[in-house]
Amino acid sequence: MTAVFAITASRIFDGQNFHQDAALVIDGSKIGAVMPQSKLPAGIKTLPVGNGLIAPGFIDLQVNGGGDVLFNNQPDVTGIETICAAHARFGTTALMVTLITDVPDIRDTAVEAGCQAAQDAVPGFLGLHLEGPHLSVARKGTHDPSLIRPMTEDDLAYLETKAGTFGLAMMTVAPESVTPDQMRRLVAAGYHISLGHTDSACAVIADYVDAGATMVTHLFNAMSQLGNREPGLVGAGLSSPALHCGLIADGFHVDPVTMRVALAAKQGPAHIFLVTDAMSTIGTDSTGFDLNGRAVYRRDGRLTLADGTLAGADIDMLSCVRFVHERLDQPLEEALRMASLYPAQAIGAACKGSLTAGSDADFIVLSDKIDLLSTWIGGACVHEAKAERREARA
Numbered sequence: 001m002t003a004v005f006a007i008t009a010s011r012i013f014d015g016q017n018f019h020q021d022a023a024l025v026i027d028g029s030k031i032g033a034v035m036p037q038s039k040l041p042a043g044i045k046t047l048p049v050g051n052g053l054i055a056p057g058f059i060d061l062q063v064n065g066g067g068d069v070l071f072n073n074q075p076d077v078t079g080i081e082t083i084c085a086a087h088a089r090f091g092t093t094a095l096m097v098t099l100i101t102d103v104p105d106i107r108d109t110a111v112e113a114g115c116q117a118a119q120d121a122v123p124g125f126l127g128l129h130l131e132g133p134h135l136s137v138a139r140k141g142t143h144d145p146s147l148i149r150p151m152t153e154d155d156l157a158y159l160e161t162k163a164g165t166f167g168l169a170m171m172t173v174a175p176e177s178v179t180p181d182q183m184r185r186l187v188a189a190g191y192h193i194s195l196g197h198t199d200s201a202c203a204v205i206a207d208y209v210d211a212g213a214t215m216v217t218h219l220f221n222a223m224s225q226l227g228n229r230e231p232g233l234v235g236a237g238l239s240s241p242a243l244h245c246g247l248i249a250d251g252f253h254v255d256p257v258t259m260r261v262a263l264a265a266k267q268g269p270a271h272i273f274l275v276t277d278a279m280s281t282i283g284t285d286s287t288g289f290d291l292n293g294r295a296v297y298r299r300d301g302r303l304t305l306a307d308g309t310l311a312g313a314d315i316d317m318l319s320c321v322r323f324v325h326e327r328l329d330q331p332l333e334e335a336l337r338m339a340s341l342y343p344a345q346a347i348g349a350a351c352k353g354s355l356t357a358g359s360d361a362d363f364i365v366l367s368d369k370i371d372l373l374s375t376w377i378g379g380a381c382v383h384e385a386k387a388e389r390r391e392a393r394a
Contacts, residue, residue: 003028005045008037009365013055013333015341015354024054024355024363029378031359049365052373056340056353057093057362058317061170061273062129062218062246064098065280065312070289072100073280075110080117084124086283087276088375088383090316091339093362094126094352096170098277101132101143102292108158114166123377126349127167131217134177135197141222142311143197144292150177156185163189168347172217174198180211187212192347194246197222198233205236209243214270215346216245218277219262220254221310238265244346246275247338249323250315252302253277256327263328273342274320279303279312318372325370332370 004027012022014034023040025032040046065071067086069079080097087095097117099110107130114128132143134151151173163169170192173183176199183193195208196217201224205213216223216237224232237245245266249259266272276282280289281298288297296303296311303311317339325335344353351360361379366372375383 004032005047006040007047007049007054007365008040009049009052009054011053012355013053013336014356015056015337018333026361026379029361029380031355031357031361033357034355049373051368053366053368054355055336055364055366056355057364057375057377058091058274058321058339059126059343059347059349059353060087060092060095060276060278060317060339061215061343061347062098062131062275062277063087063092063095064100064278065289066278066282068280068284068286068289070280070291071097071110072102072106072291073289075099075106076113077116077120077122080113080125081122084122085382087278087316088124088377089283089372090318091321091364091366091372091375092317093124093364093375093377094349095124096126096129096168096347098129098131100291101135101147103147104155107133111162111166115162118165118167123380123382125167126347126352127169129170129172131172132197134171134173136174136176136199138176138199139174139197139222139224141197142291142296142305142309144294147292148177151179151182156182159186159191160189163191168192168349170194170215170347172196175200175204175208180207183208183211183213195223195233195237195243199224200233202231202233202236205233206240209236209240214242214244216243218253218275219245219247219272220258221248238262239267241267241269244270244342245272246343246346247272248277248313248315249274249320249328250301250313251323251327253310253313259324260328263330271342271345272338273346274317274324274338275343276315276317276320277313278315281314282316318370322370 067082194215226234341353
């Protein structure tokens with residue numbers, strides 16, 4: 001494609017509104033404009049997609065793996081590239097590669113890989129999400145309890161030094177292992193703090209929101225629940241206008257009825273946004289993998305440890321969008337926002353999540369049946385479904 005070109009479609013969703021018979025003008029790696037096809041400048045190079053729907057690319061703030069790579073098991077640039085490419089096949093144009101609780105050496109190696117990926121501008125790499133090890137053993141989920149520990153001054157000093165070197169920085173922590181003062185220092189250094197894997201009371205959560213926490217990790221899972229006398233982290237997340245809440249919409253982690261209640265209850269301006277919590281199985285026919293020396297089994301859309309504990313998710317973002325739209329009866333535009341605009345707002349990625357002039361040219365083309373036709377990052381096509389089908393026939 002030339003530096004400036006246009007893609008025409010029967011519908012374009014810009015993150016807020018639909019435009020009929022419109023054109024998306026791409027200027028290098030940025031969005032130039034969304035305009036009626038009839039208003040396109042004469043002579044501009046155009047790519048028609050007919051009845052396709054153009055929408056902002058998906059943004060996933062919790063991706064542990066993909067393409068047969070689990071970041072904990074391959075914490076290097078090649079691992080990051082593989083994970084990003086695997087999820088691009090399902091419409092994700094920006095993601096936070098997530099490191100699950102591990103030993104300090106693995107953390108340090110992962111951070112250095114993130115630094116290199118940021119320098120190399122790996123397509124789709126938004127930054128690192130460090131999920132642990134500073135969590136609560138009581139709400140460990142699939143995290144190895146022997147590796148969970150309180151944050152030390154050495155941990156904090158290391159994290160402060162590395163902030164800003166590996167793209168955007170996100171951490172999931174629990175009040176049981178991190179003090180409010182430590183959190184304030186992390187926030188001051190540039191980390192986006194998400195609360196999760198905690199059994200803390202709602203009043204305690206309020207103190208951490210005051211200290212700078214802005215997100216909740218995989219709402220309802222591995223946290224204190226909403227009760228009649230104790231609202232827990234679930235109640236805090238839904239009632240706080242400052243807490244953006246990630247949600248795994250696979251039908252296994254959270255019941256659809258509970259999801260509908262949460263969507264109706266959430267107080268803004270923060271929103272519930274979609275995350276996959278995807279593991280290495282995405283884009284593969286693998287039957288399982290190892291995490292911290294423990295076997296994880298893939299069966300019937302679920303990933304579990306031997307004892308049945310859910311171990312991440314076996315779902316891509318496009319499937320989450322379909323679930324929210326078709327099973328939860330959310331309008332398509334809201335399902336798309338939950339996978340693009342809302343996570344961009346949660347992580348402070350102002351140039352992503354919408355198709356407005358000056359935004360990054362990260363977008364997808366969908367069919368009228370919500371099948372993915374192509375994925376574009378920075379104005380370049382990184383995946384085309386037709387090409388994939390041609391390879392399969394060959």
